[in-house]
Amino acid sequence: MNMHATDAEAIAARGTAAPRVPGENSLWLLILGDMVIYAIMFLVFAYSYQQQPDTFAAGQALLNKSFGFINTLLLLTSSWFVAKGVRSIRRQPRLDASHWLLLALVCGGAFVVSKVVEYSLKINAGMVLTSNDFFMYYYMITAFHLIHVLIGMTVLVFMWRTARQPQVSADDVRFLESGATFWHLVDLLWIMIFPLIYLLGRT
Amino acid sequence: MQRNITAQLICVHAALAMAVLMGVALLLAGWVPPPSPAMSALETAQMYTGGGNKIRFAALLMMLGATLFWPFAVAISIQMKRIEGPVSQPLAGVQMACATGTVMAIIIPSALWLVCAFRPERSAEVVQALNDLSWMFFIGAVPPALIQVLVVGLCALYRQGAEEVFPRWYGFFCLWTATGFVGGETVGFFHTGPFAWNGIFAFWMAAVFFFGWILVTWWVVMHAIRSPAAETSGAVSL
């Protein structure tokens, strides 16, 4: 059987409207599982806020919302880049769409730099992990997310390498979709983290 | 060619014995959840003098349970070797090595609990220091278990043909478990709250994932041992 024809068909099939799970079924155990863990963290945070509203509101007021907004814009844009890249490869597997992934990596890198700057400013101003319960959650939740960003960027590097190949197999596309889904998850979680930690609460 | 199925099954079933022993030990000592890090030195000392033989017995059960993790880890490595092939099996080796870290992270606290309960007249501050040490190991020594679980997941996912040994979902399950373990890393920073050694994330979430991973892995490895495909994917010596 001609591998290229089968591959091309398989890749093209992923662009049709028939219901299918992006990436592979098993990946979603990780994606949905992670979403559940984060949801628990969000609710524990929100509950703790109500237990100590003054401490939390005071801590929140010390945060710089601009970092949060910029980080949201960065991740949304990187998600768009990844989505464009994967769709391009699906439609035209022979075209080199790896630049989209590189752009996504640049955005991810900018996010990391922004986080490092934000943490450094806070730490220098004396707001550290052990300052109070608000800052405990601030660092723990955003750092847990940052670890996911770093893992996601590692995956993006492998995706970039895969995309640069002259021949992209159906298995490769499956990997690219899985990696893309993980990156979108990273974006998704930040969309919730930002208002939760920086905005919502008593003023 | 000898497959040593019975020996492999004995090794994998050690997982169940381990889970039961560890669970019974914690319940016996009254440590579900663990005692609060916010307790004073006096309260800590009283916990050991009050707990007496229950704590001593619990420590013994815990030590035995921890040791049974080793044969379980061997059973896991044997399946990983089927995936990695005959030339070299680095991931299987790393799993085994990290398993030793996980075992020691449980055996050492068990010995410390024996020490804490050994001389009731000991100064309260010394008891508290030893108690702190025990929980820093038991809950806080996450890295060996973290890498262990990650390496198994990696082995299940990145190799072609791994599916005949480990189903794909199991690889992703290992990655998810690793996420659930991370909560225990920061026990050294907090005396109270969800990230303290008795907290929601450091204890409850990590414990659920740890025992869940043991049971799921027991199931997956047992099926891999028994599968007919195991006959053709050669045995490699440890």
Add this chain to the structure above:
Amino acid sequence: MQTPARDSVTWVWLLLMLITAGSWAVGSHVLLAANHLLAVGAILLFTCIKMHLVIRHFMEVNHAPGWLKLFCSGWLAVLFFSLLGLYR
């Protein structure tokens, strides 16, 4: 020839950026001081809309089987109502 079923990503991205930039411009602390419950509801609503867009369009759950759509929508609903209840 397969359908260009998934080329809405750019529009979705623009919408997401707009909502984000818009909320930055308006300023949540002003809203929260004015009418707390309404502001909390609005912030949560727009946050969930953004997450829904990412899930359905970027993550392609729009084209996924029903169980996956249900789980994701359920996840959003649990977060929306729980957080609304906690912050009201």
